[in-house]
Amino acid sequence: MGNGKIMLNGTGLLISGAAIDFPDYEIKERLGGGANGVVFRAWDRNLERDVALKVWGSRGLSRAQDESKKIAALTHDCIVATHRFSWVGNHPYCVMEYVPGESLKSWLKAERPVEAKIAIWKGYARALQHIHSLGVVHGDPHTGNVLVGPGANVKVADAGTSIFWDDHSKFETREKDLIIETAHRLFESEKLSELWAPPDAVNHQDALTMFDIPVEFLSRAYGLPDHDMRSLAASYFSDQILAHPFFRLDAVIRHIDAGGVTDGERVLRRINASLAGRTSFMDGDEKLSHQTQERYSARMKEAAALVRHMRGAVSAPVA
Structure with a gap:
């Protein structure tokens, strides 16, 4: 019985050519399918x-x-x-929440804010x-298993198969x-x-x-x-960039200028002043200096090396 042989048959299904009816449910349409099963929208006759x-x-x-x-x-x-989980004859089925909308994979085909x-x-x-936090992993958290409803409401689906993986290290890597x-x-x-370059030496929890x-x-x-908060916003951005040295500075400034909550020059003055050891950001240059680029690059390498060291010493348990 392959998944391709599970087909609509009126308000029931044809499974490998045999007509199967679900007494409490009226099958409406096929929503999608994967390696292990097919999902349909159905009408619950009892709960309407x-x-x-x-x-x-x-x-x-x-x-x-x-x-x-x-x-x-x-x-x-x-x-x-x-x-609910149950059987019709030899055919297992599961009843789940219906999420009106589409998969994230489909949602991303259009331009979105x-x-x-x-x-x-x-x-x-x-x-x-x-x-x-429960000590398990999802198993398959790709865009096809993320459902987007009205108002960008998100529901993650299909988290069941990871319990059957024998090699958890490979499974963690896949999740990451x-x-x-x-x-x-x-x-x-x-x-x-282009904006963010985290190190490779992280597990699935760290990546998230x-x-x-x-x-x-x-x-x-x-x-x-x-406009009354532009200086405060510039301070926030410079603090975050310096605290997490995995940003790419040229891309950062493009995003800040495009967003408009502050301007890139304010942020660069603070970054340049901080990395040059000046006492006031007002003394900082308005353009990305060569000295700043070199010192920030050195910080990126140090941070990546630290993460690699920590990942080599610590392994998160997975159920």
Whole structure:
């Protein structure tokens, strides 16, 4: 029974050619499918509401209940809720919260405002932080498993398969890589890869935390300008850049000037003055000096070396 043989059949399904009806649910449409099953929108006849109904194919048949139990335990407002697991004959299915909208992968096909992207990242990060806090990993946190509803409301879905991985080190690496890939895809038009260069020697939890820093930077840079607060904003940016030496300075200044909450010259005066050891930022240069570039580059190397050292000494447990 391959997933390609799970098809709509009126208000039920055809599974490997056999008609299957779900007594309490009226199947409406196919929402998507993966390696282990197919998800449909269905009408719950008893509660009179739309739900998402996942039906497993042969590949995931033996582990459907364990997957569903893992997902059901991840209770959070940014994670798709699980309502029920059951069987129709030999066919397992799971009833989940229906999220009207589209996947993040589909959502990103159109131009989107940076404010909406920031809201999505925050929801995505909150969901994964909750999962990580339980000592587990999501397993597949790519853009196809992030659902975007009205008002950039985010729900993370399909977190069940990681319990079947034997090699947790490879699984952690996959989780980290997908988090980084999602951040870059989400902020592709903001050129996040040019703005922020974190070291490779981080695990999945560190990667999530590290990308919160440039996202907060973008949130401040593209926030509502307040001309009475331009100096304070410049101080905030310079402090963040110096505290987290993974920013690329030329890209930072472009974003600050484009956002308009302050101007790049103010920020550069503070950075130049700080790295040159001056007592007042008013003595700082208005352009990125060669001396500043060299000293900041040295800080980046020192910070990356420190992270590599810490990652070599510390290993986070994964269930």
